[in-house]
Amino acid sequence: LTSCLAVEGWVDEVASGRPYADKAHALAWAGRSAEHLSDDELATALTRHPRIGEASQADDVEAAHSRREQSSVSTDGEAISALREGNVAYEHKFGRVFLIRAVGRSAEDVLSELRRRISNDDDTERAETVAQLREIALLRLSTALDPTPDAALEGGRA
Structure with missing residues (x-):
């Protein structure tokens, strides 16, 4: 469970x-449980996520999740450069890593969301970050609960 969302209270x-x-019941319970995270829980969970466009080089389950989830984001140097610049601006403004459910999104989609969200106030952006963290956790849990190996390879899209 910790590889889905590194928040002790949620686990x-x-x-x-x-x-x-x-x-379905497990995912519903997990989703409700991830709706309200404290600032400390959010900060802890975000330390387990690499910057978007920068796949983790670690060799653990979470890193494997991140590499798979971000695989559609890897693209040309121009998009990656724009994501890096956007990440820096976002981190400067909000003091945390930009987090987005990357599964099923292109680099351009992610960049568009980053540009939209950077104009949010802190409370609005915190809520969006928690919502994205929840989506990522549910995708990972769905993959973990899926008895078919093919679903795990496809990123747990259930």
Whole structure:
């Protein structure tokens, strides 16, 4: 569970809900449990996510998730350069890494979202960051709960 969302309270809450009737119930419980994160929980969770466009070089389950999730973002040097610049501006403004569910998005989509979100105020952006973290956690959990190996290879799109 920690590789889905590195928040101890979330892991405990999801584990305490077992047994689940089915995958849908597990995902619903996990989703509700991820809606309200403290500032400390958010900060901790974000340390486990590399900058968008910069896949983690670590060799663990979370790093494998990140590399797979960001695989559609890797593109030409111009887009990557723009993402790097956007990441720096975002981090300067908000003091945290820009987080977005990258699965199914192109580099251009991610860059467009980064540019839109950088104009948010801190409260609005914090809420968007938590929502994105929740989406990522649910995709990862869906993959972990899927009994078919092909679904895990496809990024857990259920």
